[in-house]
Amino acid sequence: MGIADKAKNAAENLxxxxxxxxxxxxxxxxxxxxxxxxxxxxxxxxVGEDVKDKFTK
Incomplete structure (x- = not known):
């Protein structure tokens, strides 16, 4: 999960x-x-990004 994705999700949550x-x-x-x-x-x-990250490592 990239920083941009994390920031976008955090902004959407906020x-x-x-x-x-x-x-x-x-x-x-x-x-x-x-x-x-x-x-x-x-x-x-x-959650989806976290799962994706687990499988790409």
Whole structure:
């Protein structure tokens, strides 16, 4: 997993957390759920890259 991929996934996770927080504060359930989904997607990408790295070593 390259540094750029890690940074991109971390940024996506952070953006998801921000969306979730804003959604929670404003009572916007849709935005809150989008934020949670973004976080899950970023985590899945991290796991996928980690697995790929294990097989390429």
């Amino acid at each position: 953006a998801g957390k921000a969306k979730e927080a804003v959604g929670d504060l404003t009572g916007n359930e849709k935005l809150e759920n989008e934020g949670k989904a973004d976080q899950v997607k970023a985590k899945a990408k991290d």
